[in-house]
Amino acid sequence: MRRPTHDDHCAQILHQITLLRAMLDGVDPNLPIPTCPGWTLNHLLRHLLGAQQWVDTVIRTRATGPVVPTALREVTGYRDEDPAALAAELVERATRTVEALREAGPDAPVWSPAPTMQRAAFWARRGAHEMLVHRADAATALGQPFSAAPENAADALDEWMARMARPLPPDQPAPPSPAPPSPATPDDRPAPLAPGRSVCLRATDTAPEVRAEWLVDLTTAPFTWTHAQAPATVTVRAPMTDLLLIAYGRRPPHGDAVEVRGDARLLTDWLTENTFN
Numbered sequence: 021m022r023r024p025t026h027d028d029h030c031a032q033i034l035h036q037i038t039l040l041r042a043m044l045d046g047v048d049p050n051l052p053i054p055t056c057p058g059w060t061l062n063h064l065l066r067h068l069l070g071a072q073q074w075v076d077t078v079i080r081t082r083a084t085g086p087v088v089p090t091a092l093r094e095v096t097g098y099r100d101e102d103p104a105a106l107a108a109e110l111v112e113r114a115t116r117t118v119e120a121l122r123e124a125g126p127d128a129p130v131w132s133p134a135p136t137m138q139r140a141a142f143w144a145r146r147g148a149h150e151m152l153v154h155r156a157d158a159a160t161a162l163g164q165p166f167s168a169a170p171e172n173a174a175d176a177l178d179e180w181m182a183r184m185a186r187p188l189p190p191d192q193p194a195p196p197s198p199a200p201p202s203p204a205t206p207d208d209r210p211a212p213l214a215p216g217r218s219v220c221l222r223a224t225d226t227a228p229e230v231r232a233e234w235l236v237d238l239t240t241a242p243f244t245w246t247h248a249q250a251p252a253t254v255t256v257r258a259p260m261t262d263l264l265l266i267a268y269g270r271r272p273p274h275g276d277a278v279e280v281r282g283d284a285r286l287l288t289d290w291l292t293e294n295t296f297n
Contacts, residue, residue, distance in 0.1 A: 024175050026126035029144035030118045032172060036151035037068075037114050041107040043162055049103050055157045055270045059095070065106040066095040068154060072113040075143050079120040083131045117147070134183060149176040153268050160270070166261070170226045173264045177221070180267050181234060184294040185242045215239050217283070219290055220252035221267070223260040224277070232260055238290065254282035269295050 024032065049062040056064060070091030078087050124130070126141035134142060152168055153176070159166035168176070216239055223232030235252060236245045256266065258278040265271040266278070273280055273287055280287060 023178070024145075024148070024172065026141050026144050027122070029141075029148040030121050032148035033114055033118055033144070033151055034111075036148065036155050037107070037111055040151070040155045040158055041104075041111065043158055043164055044103040044107050047103050047162060049101050049106075050099060051161050053157050053161045055160050060099070061103055061158065061161060062098050062101050062106070063095040064154060064157060065101075065103060065110065066098045067092055068151070069106065069110055069113060070095065071147070071150060072110065072117045075147055076113070076117040076120055078130055078132075079117070079124050079128075079140055079143060082124075082128065084129075085131055086133075087131065114147075118144075121147075137182075145175070145179055148172070149179055152176055153264075153270065156265060156268075156270055168261045168264065170223070170230050170232065170260045173260045174223070174226065174230050174232045177232075177234065177264050177267055180264075181236070181245045185245060217253040217286055218250075219287060220250075220255040221263050222255060222257045223263055224257050225259045230260075232263075236290070238286075243294075252282065254280065254284060254287045256280050256287065266291070 044061075047061065049060065049065075051061045053059045053061060053064050059067075070089065070093070073091050074087060074089040077083070081087075121140055121144045124140040126139060126144070128140040129138060130140050130143070132138055132142040132146075149172075152172065156166045156168075158164075218238060219236040221234045221236075223230070226232040231247045233247055233249055234245055235248045235250055236243050256263065256273055256278065257280075258266065258273075262271060262278055266273045269291065273284075273291065
């Protein structure tokens with residue numbers, strides 16, 4: 021099965037916002053978001069608005085160097101705003117951003133925080149999955165069900181793997197590491213947690229062509245990964261949506277429909293060392 025294209029990612033940005041907007045009529049803007057500690061629903065929506073402003077600036081200016089995402093980060097001063105009104109503004113901003121992304125095309129050279137992904141395609145894909153995961157955050161806070169299409173969730177987990185297997189953005193500190201990286205692998209990712217060990221994430225509800233299995237080798241820093249099927253030190257078997265939420269730290273790697281076989285401590289340590297919002 022083909023993975024989503026640039027145009028698919030652009031469409032998904034707007035689709036995920038539409039699904040998010042449908043949840044927000046009459047809700048409390050100051051509702052805490054359990055999966056984003058310290059944030060309320062108001063903060064979450066302001067964060068998403070800031071993200072659209074950031075991406076729109078990067079794409080329209082064809083930025084060749086870092087653009088500081090101030091509006092994306094400075095959200096805690098907001099309170100009591102109407103979620104439905106914020107969602108309507110989010111639709112407007114995202115529509116402009118998607119127009120810019122489509123006009124630029126996937127191969128337009130622009131700066132991104134991922135050193136090896138300096139193209140507009142990075143921003144469309146990141147935006148689609150940012151909206152997907154933050155929709156999950158809102159659904160959790162509101163006590164509403166959340167699900168993702170298998171191909172979109174699998175693509176989001178592919179992107180998560182690609183980001184975690186590369187250096188962090190220059191302005192983002194690396195998580196604490198049990199030991200400094202060796203001179204042979206100078207970067208700002210954590211040192212390997214367990215050389216010679218591996219983690220496997222395997223979806224239980226997808227067709228084979230989705231390739232919803234990830235084998236992570238912790239021998240090197242940063243780790244490497246493939247879609248290969250092979251024994252691992254620890255294996256997580258769960259529905260595709262749950263695997264994505266586990267990787268993003270949105271749900272624990274246990275409970276209903278989640279099965280962990282092998283070294284559960286290795287899994288916990290690996291997930292703790294490798295996370296981004």
